[in-house]
Amino acid sequence: MSSLLEIINLRAHFPTKDGLVKAVDSVNLGMNSGERLGLIGETGCGKTVLGMSLIRLLLPSTRIEGKIIYKGRDLLKLDEEEMRKLRGKEIAMILQNPTTSLNPVLKVGDQIAEAVRLHQGLSKKEAKARAVEMLEAVKIPEAGRRANHYPHQLSGGMKERVMIAMGLACDPHFIIADEPTKGLDPATKSQIVALMKSATARKSMLMITHDLSVAGEICDRIAVMYAGELLEVASSESILKDPLHPYTVGFINSMPSRGLRPIRGFSPSLINPPQGCRFHPRCDKATEACRHSHPEMIKVKPGHQVRCLLWN
Numbered sequence: 001m002s003s004l005l006e007i008i009n010l011r012a013h014f015p016t017k018d019g020l021v022k023a024v025d026s027v028n029l030g031m032n033s034g035e036r037l038g039l040i041g042e043t044g045c046g047k048t049v050l051g052m053s054l055i056r057l058l059l060p061s062t063r064i065e066g067k068i069i070y071k072g073r074d075l076l077k078l079d080e081e082e083m084r085k086l087r088g089k090e091i092a093m094i095l096q097n098p099t100t101s102l103n104p105v106l107k108v109g110d111q112i113a114e115a116v117r118l119h120q121g122l123s124k125k126e127a128k129a130r131a132v133e134m135l136e137a138v139k140i141p142e143a144g145r146r147a148n149h150y151p152h153q154l155s156g157g158m159k160e161r162v163m164i165a166m167g168l169a170c171d172p173h174f175i176i177a178d179e180p181t182k183g184l185d186p187a188t189k190s191q192i193v194a195l196m197k198s199a200t201a202r203k204s205m206l207m208i209t210h211d212l213s214v215a216g217e218i219c220d221r222i223a224v225m226y227a228g229e230l231l232e233v234a235s236s237e238s239i240l241k242d243p244l245h246p247y248t249v250g251f252i253n254s255m256p257s258r259g260l261r262p263i264r265g266f267s268p269s270l271i272n273p274p275q276g277c278r279f280h281p282r283c284d285k286a287t288e289a290c291r292h293s294h295p296e297m298i299k300v301k302p303g304h305q306v307r308c309l310l311w312n
């Protein structure tokens, strides 16, 4: 597999009235072409900001540093016109929360057709036909009729399917999917997981999710994020069967299928994250050293990296 993406020392910080939010802090991560990588972590750990950084959909006030090398080009050095050409056609993002992401006053078929026309230069009629084709591809029954519905006329699961159809409509090479199963009931969630798995089988995907079972089912590798940093990166199998970082172990134990034992305490502030290891106030294995020394990410075995002093 060839290298698709290399994120080097990426920082995305944005000012707020309470201080500078360090949502992404010195992240290094690579992806191969055709790989599906799950980015997991609790709400507010910075994973959506990391995804948005890759497609450069952040507030203009965001201070972004580092490199995002995509197919040999640093995306942070492209001008807005060059980025606009890449979005949708080469890199697409499936945004989270379809209820707020879809335009409530436009029919869903027209919303997909608009994205296709913008990036593929199809006629109005061709774009409409492509929209119906995509709704069929994501298994929306009576796609031709549903294309004329407004978002509020569709169920939560159908709206998520529309978001996926929109993301895939221009046949992008790389997809960033942000929480595609969030808020769905278990039956709809398993349908969306099956759909994502088949629809992205020949694509590269970064899937952002707080649901480790979803990442484990769809993705080849998993990167665990906490308080703006990556803590562990390994194959999905290694993460689920042999997690090395105490946070990953806690995250797994908090899954309903593993006993629903939540990690004690709360996610830290991204304005003033804890000194030393950012996880130390919640870690049962913390020592005095963890309060002062900030662990580096180290390779513990082939393909398995972890940021924890226990492994240094």
Ligand code: SF4
Pocket (backbone or CB within 6 Å): 245, 246, 247, 277, 278, 279, 280, 283, 284, 285, 286, 287, 290, 295, 307, 308, 309, 310
């Ligand atoms: Fe826990 Fe220390 Fe490892 Fe941090 S460095 S995860 S506090 S053992």
